[in-house]
Amino acid sequence: MIKFERKKLIIDFLKEKGISYNEVLSEKLNIPMSTLRRDLNDLLKEGLINKMHGGVEYNDSSLVMEDFFESKINNNIDEKILIAKKAIKLIKKNESIFIDSGSNGFYVCKFLPKDLNLKIVTNSIYNVLELMKQGHQKVYLLGGKFKPVTGAIIGYEAIQSLANYSFDKAFIGINAIDEQFNLYTTNSEHAQVKIEIIKCSKQTYGLADSSKFNKKSFYLFAREDKVNLIRK
Structure with a gap:
């Protein structure tokens, strides 16, 4: 599976679930953890996800998040x-x-x-x-x-x-x-x-x-x- 397809799978999964642990993403989408981490770093830079302790959430840009x-x-x-x-x-x-x-x-x-x-x-x-x-x-x-x-x-x-x-x-x-x-x-x-x-x-x-x-x-x-x- 090429990177584009993996990233689309991750985003589609998070759109449905909202939040997910990294281990769950890896298991459900059949993506090795090392590969998943690289994909998540790319998605974070693109502003499509927010990282949390041990997991990630979908960044819905239509929702206002709390700022400092x-x-x-x-x-x-x-x-x-x-x-x-x-x-x-x-x-x-x-x-x-x-x-x-x-x-x-x-x-x-x-x-x-x-x-x-x-x-x-x-x-x-x-x-x-x-x-x-x-x-x-x-x-x-x-x-x-x-x-x-x-x-x-x-x-x-x-x-x-x-x-x-x-x-x-x-x-x-x-x-x-x-x-x-x-x-x-x-x-x-x-x-x-x-x-x-x-x-x-x-x-x-x-x-x-x-x-x-x-x-x-x-x-x-x-x-x-x-x-x-x-x-x-």
């Missing part, structure tokens, strides 16, 4: 600043607000005036550091599981602690918005936190730069009637 926070804050900066300033105009003095993890939320923290005297809750260590840098005094960080990729606090403890809050306004991050304006995030743990935020907020706003639109991600957490979008 440090990378996201350097994309679409001018647009994110404009969105942040639109969000800030909606905030009144002495309100209680929630600012979600993510690069759009970070820019809200960066430009949020301290003289608004807000009570601010967040699930992002990056947001906390930026808010303290800007001189805000009433800043609260949710407890829970720390996710290094996003700098977010997620999980059962975060959801439980959110149930004790009532926010005037919440500003949540969105990874993808499809043509029907359904809102997505990259995993169920982030989604459950966002769902709880919407429940305990009088008004919820979604922060979405142009890179988010006409795409999907792994988990649908809200439809357009639940969240007011702030965009460029």
Whole structure:
């Protein structure tokens, strides 16, 4: 079997299964492990798969995958600043607000005036550091599981602690918005936190730069009637 045929077999198998261990691929497709590793390296360079520990997954380019926070804050900066300033105009003095993890939320923290005297809750260590840098005094960080990729606090403890809050306004991050304006995030743990935020907020706003639109991600957490979008 020539390389092209092997690679097509691998991709067709992964399209159906999504994820597979290397040993399973080798056995099911009858490809020696040494040959399979070379083919997988080629497919990785071509952007058709993602490597995991002991296995691979099909890279569906129509799905938005989670990226590192440090990378996201350097994309679409001018647009994110404009969105942040639109969000800030909606905030009144002495309100209680929630600012979600993510690069759009970070820019809200960066430009949020301290003289608004807000009570601010967040699930992002990056947001906390930026808010303290800007001189805000009433800043609260949710407890829970720390996710290094996003700098977010997620999980059962975060959801439980959110149930004790009532926010005037919440500003949540969105990874993808499809043509029907359904809102997505990259995993169920982030989604459950966002769902709880919407429940305990009088008004919820979604922060979405142009890179988010006409795409999907792994988990649908809200439809357009639940969240007011702030965009460029």
